[in-house]
Amino acid sequence: MTQLANQSSSSHAQRSSTLSQNRVRVAIYTRLSVQSDPNLEFTSLAAQAEATMKCVESRLGDQSQIDVQYFEDDGFTGANTERPSFKQMFEAIDDGQFDVVATPSLDRVSRDLADQLAFRRFLETRRVRLISVREPFDFDSDTGSLLAGILGTFAEYERKAIARRTREKNHAARKRGLFTGGRIVLGYDLVNGKLCPNAEEAEIVKGLFRLYLDLGSLRAVVVEARKRSWKKKHWISKAGRSSGGGCIDVSWLQRLLTNPLYIGKMKLFGEAHEGEHEAIVDEETWQLVQDQLSHNAHSRGRSVRNKWGALLKGLLRCGRCGATMGHTGTGKGPKRYRYYVCQTAQVQGADACPDARVSAHDVESAVVQQIRGLGVGSELARLTLEALQERGCPAEDEGAAAALRDFDAIWEALPALQRAQVLQVLLREVRLDPDTRHIELEFRESMLMEQPEKRDETR
Incomplete structure (x- = not known):
């Protein structure tokens, strides 16, 4: 203005x-x-x-x-x-x-x-x-x-004073355990400005906590919740619009399981204060769930998820539903089996996107073979190295430069992490059709002097 x-x-x-x-x-x-x-x-x-x-x-x-x-x-x-x-x-x-x-x-x-x-x-x-x-x-x-x-x-001055007084009022109200506004969560209704348990929804909340302790996995709970036709909170706005009521998903479930509101507390700046509303879940159950979530988070941290250096992490998408295909693996020692799995199938269950699982070795080999077939010119090598440097990657390393100049000769000797970095700057997206195993590559426009736009291969 x-x-x-x-x-x-x-x-x-x-x-x-x-x-x-x-x-x-x-x-x-x-x-x-x-x-x-x-x-x-x-x-x-x-x-x-x-x-x-x-x-x-x-x-x-x-x-x-x-x-x-x-x-x-x-x-x-x-x-x-x-x-x-x-x-x-x-x-x-x-x-x-x-x-x-x-x-x-x-x-x-x-x-x-x-x-x-x-x-x-x-x-x-x-x-x-x-x-x-x-x-x-x-x-x-x-x-x-x-x-x-x-x-x-x-x-x-008045505007700033009003904003300050409103913040102070809300903070004081939260410390006293009062509800100060916001979206109503599953298990409660707002009655005369106060949170009151909704008996039917409260049973669903309790069931979700019990399921997580029994199954130990957010995705497993989501699958079971959908089988039971449990839904998110549904409400009608003041304007008369219907909102919510969708299917339960992993991120929503995690927020529910970590919300201290369900044990009768109000959260303010990371601290929980005793609320005036009635608790739905007992503190012992809530703490057991927090311990399990913490254990799962540490056992499946970044270092564990990336230990096999997936080349197509963040690039591979399901050609059927458009969801990202995440990397996963099983086995120990030399016998390791790696896969890419459609996130729709992982989050919503296998029936949501059937057969959306592919060998990581097969799809990665197919992608690399297509890039080999294109040939990597000096101009492409220069652009790719510049892009790597902008991303803060060690592109000045002689191994990366050599891989770009002589792709066929050096690629196999390059560390997995640097291979993934090169593919990240070459490719915008890789699509895999779960039914036909048809692979389609989409290159970044600024990377190729020739404009192949999309190359495909069927495995």
Whole structure:
């Protein structure tokens, strides 16, 4: 918004500053921070518009024919200018559609001083008059400009003070265990501003905690929950829109299992405080679940997941459903078996995307063979090395450079991690059809002088 005053005004320089006695085009702008109750016949916005219109008639006099267009932003903060009706009005002013802008007060335009000043300068360059009900002075005069600046400063101070008081109030309420707003979680309903257990949903929550202790795996719990037709929280918004109620997934389940709300606590800045709502899960069960989650996280950390150096990690996608195919492996010592598995099948169960599992050795070999078939020129080598350096990879290593110049001769001797880094900068995506084992490569546009775009192979 602070850039508004810097826009070119050359196309408006010749606009007359004298308002026509026959016809004056007026834009009335109103704003409310909290959305109005749709059931009220006469809202605060309507009251603002009515008072502003009376002020316009008084200021312009009886000799003018007034054409009015109303712009209102219901439920938008004055801390910034990211408001749909304000932007629409701004564009109309810039297009020369108005002679006057009227508002109940300057803080309806913005509570930010810099935004207020920028808007007033913008109106000056368009030769548009500003009328405010609360500030009954001429903004074009030196005195009026000074007073407007002072009032804007107070408005900004008030905005910051309100925001600070609201934060302090919410923090104090959370420390006391009170619910301060936000999305309602599965197992509770909001009744008179307080969280009350929903008996049917509470049984599902308890069941999810028990299942995790029995099965020890988030994915296994998700599969079982879907078999039982358990769903996420469903609710109707104030506007009457239906939300939620979708299928349970791994990330949602993890958030549920780690939420201290279910043991009667409220979380604030990482600390849990005793809440006033009734707990659904006992603390012993909750702690056992946290211990199991922590154990699983450490036993399946980054070093374990990457120990086999998957070449296509983050690149391979399922050609059937479009999901990422994650890398997994089994076995110990020399007998290791690696696979890529469709995440849809992993998260939702095998029935969601059947047979979406492929040997890592087979698909990686096929991808490397296709790149060998293309040949790696000196220009491609240069671009790839530059991209590796930008990513912070050790591209200056002689092994990586040699691999790019003489792909066939050096590739097998290159460490797995550097192989993966080279593929990351060469390829945008690899797609595998689980039914036909058809492989399709999509190269990064900036990497190849020839434009193969997509190469494919069927295994």
